[in-house]
Amino acid sequence: MRMWSNVLVLGAMSTLAWTCSTAIVQTHAYASVGMAPVAGSSVQAGAQAVEVKSPDGRVSLLLEVKGFDGVASCPVYSVTYRGRLVIAPSRLGLVLSSSVRSVPARAYEETPRGVTTNGAPSTLGDGLEIIQQTGSSVDTQWRPVYGERSTIRDHYNQVVVELQERSTPQRLLHLTLRAYDEGAAFRYTVPEQPNMENVTIARELTEFRFPADYTAWATYTAQGVYANVPISQIKRGCERPLVVQVADGMYAAVAEARLVDYARMKLAPLARSVPVRASEERVEGVPPSNRGQDARDTTPRGVATSGLVAELGSEVSSSLPLRTPWRVIMLADSPGQLLERNDILLNLNDVCAIADTSWIKPGKCLREVTLSTVGGKACIDFAVKHHLQYVEFDAGWYGSENDDVSDARGVHLDPKRSKGPLDLQEVIRYADARGIGIILYVNHKALERQLDELLALYQSWGVKGMKFGFVSVGTQKWTSWMHEAIRKAGEHRLMVDVHDEYRPTGWSRTYPNFMTQEGIRGDEERQPNTMSLTTLFTRMLAGAGDNTICYYDERVDRQATHAYQLAKAVCFYSPWQFLFWYDRPFISREVTGRSADAPNVIGDEPELEFFDHCPTVWDDTRVLQGGISQYAVIARRSGDNWFLGAMNSDEPHSFDVPLQFLDVNKKYTAHIYSDDPTVPTRTHVKVERLTVDRGTVLTIAMPARGGQAVRLVLATERDGR
Numbered sequence: 001m002r003m004w005s006n007v008l009v010l011g012a013m014s015t016l017a018w019t020c021s022t023a024i025v026q027t028h029a030y031a032s033v034g035m036a037p038v039a040g041s042s043v044q045a046g047a048q049a050v051e052v053k054s055p056d057g058r059v060s061l062l063l064e065v066k067g068f069d070g071v072a073s074c075p076v077y078s079v080t081y082r083g084r085l086v087i088a089p090s091r092l093g094l095v096l097s098s099s100v101r102s103v104p105a106r107a108y109e110e111t112p113r114g115v116t117t118n119g120a121p122s123t124l125g126d127g128l129e130i131i132q133q134t135g136s137s138v139d140t141q142w143r144p145v146y147g148e149r150s151t152i153r154d155h156y157n158q159v160v161v162e163l164q165e166r167s168t169p170q171r172l173l174h175l176t177l178r179a180y181d182e183g184a185a186f187r188y189t190v191p192e193q194p195n196m197e198n199v200t201i202a203r204e205l206t207e208f209r210f211p212a213d214y215t216a217w218a219t220y221t222a223q224g225v226y227a228n229v230p231i232s233q234i235k236r237g238c239e240r241p242l243v244v245q246v247a248d249g250m251y252a253a254v255a256e257a258r259l260v261d262y263a264r265m266k267l268a269p270l271a272r273s274v275p276v277r278a279s280e281e282r283v284e285g286v287p288p289s290n291r292g293q294d295a296r297d298t299t300p301r302g303v304a305t306s307g308l309v310a311e312l313g314s315e316v317s318s319s320l321p322l323r324t325p326w327r328v329i330m331l332a333d334s335p336g337q338l339l340e341r342n343d344i345l346l347n348l349n350d351v352c353a354i355a356d357t358s359w360i361k362p363g364k365c366l367r368e369v370t371l372s373t374v375g376g377k378a379c380i381d382f383a384v385k386h387h388l389q390y391v392e393f394d395a396g397w398y399g400s401e402n403d404d405v406s407d408a409r410g411v412h413l414d415p416k417r418s419k420g421p422l423d424l425q426e427v428i429r430y431a432d433a434r435g436i437g438i439i440l441y442v443n444h445k446a447l448e449r450q451l452d453e454l455l456a457l458y459q460s461w462g463v464k465g466m467k468f469g470f471v472s473v474g475t476q477k478w479t480s481w482m483h484e485a486i487r488k489a490g491e492h493r494l495m496v497d498v499h500d501e502y503r504p505t506g507w508s509r510t511y512p513n514f515m516t517q518e519g520i521r522g523d524e525e526r527q528p529n530t531m532s533l534t535t536l537f538t539r540m541l542a543g544a545g546d547n548t549i550c551y552y553d554e555r556v557d558r559q560a561t562h563a564y565q566l567a568k569a570v571c572f573y574s575p576w577q578f579l580f581w582y583d584r585p586f587i588s589r590e591v592t593g594r595s596a597d598a599p600n601v602i603g604d605e606p607e608l609e610f611f612d613h614c615p616t617v618w619d620d621t622r623v624l625q626g627g628i629s630q631y632a633v634i635a636r637r638s639g640d641n642w643f644l645g646a647m648n649s650d651e652p653h654s655f656d657v658p659l660q661f662l663d664v665n666k667k668y669t670a671h672i673y674s675d676d677p678t679v680p681t682r683t684h685v686k687v688e689r690l691t692v693d694r695g696t697v698l699t700i701a702m703p704a705r706g707g708q709a710v711r712l713v714l715a716t717e718r719d720g721r
Contacts, residue, residue, distance in 0.1 A: 050159050052158065081252070084246070096200060230306070243537065315476070353487075367392050379584070391436055437463075471500070516575055516577075532568075566645075615638040
């Protein structure tokens with residue numbers, strides 16, 4: 001069936017459905033031809049176009065097939081939020097090739113570097129027409145195994161648009177468009193079709209054009225330093241999520257979801273302010289677009305753009321059907337609301353694939369670096385006393401992590417890191433008897449050689465999880481390898497923490513044994529408070545971040561305060577939360593060469609009770625105050641108890657925080673941990689306790705580079721005082 005000239009608008013509501021594990025979806029569906037649209041949508045005469053609106057009507061995603069700057073009949077999309085254009089008309093499409101060198105294409109170049117002529121590269125993204133469209137509405141709630149909230153609503157309107165080339169070879173391309181209240185998302189599908197069994201994507205033509213040269217927060221590595229720059233100054237290799245301030249009270253973030261077996265997307269500047277004509281591309285073998293009236297640009301005049309384009313980490317090859325990751329434009333009224341809306345990335349991933357998740361346990365972790373039996377047992381005893389759940393044996397336990405012949409199947413201590421001795425089996429037995437799990441670090445070099453053998457072996461040892469070190473990222477090969485490794489780990493009931501350059505895209509919904517990941521400029525990097533508070537509202541949109549929270553290390557006094565560090569345990573979400581990163585419990589001088597009062601030895605300061613009680617996963621999350629690089633006040637609930645984290649940068653701030661989120665007619669005890677240089681401890685944290693209720697307004701006053709942490713428990717219950 002062919003539909004030649006319709007505009008379809010989808011904005012339907014549907015009935016709410018509940019489920020705990022697998023989403024039961026109430027949908028309305030229709031085909032664009034011969035069926036009535038759902039309530040709230042309309043079909044109008046005009047150019048080929050499809051508009052899908054969010055359930056609340058504030059987000060609109062418009063797809064048009066039209067002439068665009070000399071390219072005939074190409075898909076062009078735009079996004080509006082609250083009636084304001086956020087993404088100006090931007091081109092979509094794929095450059096295909098069956099033969100590409102290993103060097104990735106530079107997305108900002110007219111000639112894609114690495115595309116060879118013998119592969120007959122061609123653009124699947126011009127000379128197209130809409131042949132069918134199918135709409136649906138979904139409204140469901142699901143319960144994650146763990147998360148920043150106990151239930152997540154998945155509510156969107158969707159249209160699947162089927163496109164076909166008008167001329168030979170008449171290839172097919174599908175675009176799936178979704179509009180959530182939280183933003184817009186789309187992805188490509190190259191479906192099964194005659195005379196085409198597989199495909200190689202050399203690059204995407206996916207553009208993100210903004211109507212003006214807005215301010216963005218850009219970084220170029222997953223653990224990089226952020227800079228606040230105009231979009232026009234962004235260079236190639238820009239990380240996602242990319243947060244953009246569209247106006248006062250309006251923010252957007254360009255993100256990626258469900259990256260599993262594809263190449264990672266980064267962002268690069270467009271080479272020029274308008275797309276190049278396909279006939280101008282200097283790639284031999286690319287057929288020119290059909291010319292004529294359809295090639296005229298029908299975009300309204302006067303819309304200036306500052307543009308970015310998707311930049312893939314490598315070519316992508318697949319049998320058909322091929323489905324790309326989702327390209328996402330998150331939308332919100334404030335940086336804090338963007339953070340509250342990051343469930344959109346989880347919703348764009350597949351449902352949980354693990355039938356029995358009872359063995360997946362979030363918790364707080366302590367790193368063991370002496371790599372000795374004595375050190376391991378001391379860490380386990382500390383974990384029991386302070387309500388931590390895991391001890392991780394870090395690099396060096398099986399030899400030099402960077403040595404290609406180091407064997408992770410047994411203990412072979414790196415002499416540069418430890419003199420030992422380490423009886424790992426005895427440590428695992430000792431931990432298990434006390435309810436503490438052991439995590440083992442393994443560098444990517446050993447993982448790539450020994451993965452299958454290690455997974456079975458560690459499961460037999462009783463190990464609870466693994467930390468993958470320095471994983472290779474970016475290309476389709478290593479993206480697929482890493483996600484397959486996590487899937488295999490799940491088969492052996494092993495949880496995983498991935499370091500270093502990987503950023504999440506929501507796959508922990510599908511495989512919740514994927515507990516956390518780095519991809520964050522955390523405490524290891526000695527970053528100033530302004531950078532932590534930028535990271536919180538940019539990188540953390542992507543999901544959990546292993547920030548490696550320090551407490552006694554000297555960098556805390558140089559960069560922040562100890563109350564600020566307490567607050568990080570609330571503000572930076574990570575189901576495996578590593579605490580005391582460069583610190584350690586006292587271990588005999590014979591093992592460490594350090595005395596009990598050495599700077600990095602964990603003490604008995606009274607405020608440590610906050611870490612003792614603080615969970616790592618939550619039933620509710622609310623961002624009460626937030627300014628990128630400036631300050632944050634975040635409240636999270638676990639059961640009946642609430643935890644507040646407040647972080648500040650270079651200027652003193654004071655906030656009045658109404659406790660209206662507390663239950664009605666109940667009294668709470670507020671345990672307040674704040675900076676006070678007069679407190680005679682090495683950490684200078686004051687501990688206060690107040691009785692509060694829903695009508696209380698709590699004043700949170702923070703010095704420059706300071707913070708505050710608060711624990712709110714029902715006053716009738718034991719609260720650990």
